[in-house]
Amino acid sequence: MSDICEVCGLPKEICVCEDIAREQQKISITIDRRRYGKMMTIIDGINSHELDIDALISNLKSICACGGTIKDGKIELQGDHRTKVKETLEKMGFMVEVI
Numbered sequence: 001m002s003d004i005c006e007v008c009g010l011p012k013e014i015c016v017c018e019d020i021a022r023e024q025q026k027i028s029i030t031i032d033r034r035r036y037g038k039m040m041t042i043i044d045g046i047n048s049h050e051l052d053i054d055a056l057i058s059n060l061k062s063i064c065a066c067g068g069t070i071k072d073g074k075i076e077l078q079g080d081h082r083t084k085v086k087e088t089l090e091k092m093g094f095m096v097e098v099i
Ligand SMILES: [Zn+2]
Pocket: 005, 006, 007, 008, 009, 010, 015, 016, 017, 018
């Protein structure tokens, strides 16, 4: 028995729901300057119903070798990691906009 997608009812091997969900999500990356000139990379527009935000932040933290938190559904990474975050999310199939 193969797994059946709950959304479209097709076997998971041929279901494209997840791909479609990713294409429809547009993630924005912004830089926020905090006190003492600290930079934060803010990743907004993540749909937590479609995507495991906890897995994503731990992945990004290890790729960027930085600390980070989830706040109001946004990922905040310490430092300026626009390029790496954009590359990583695009590889995962997301639409990314750097503001
Ligand atoms: Zn499906």
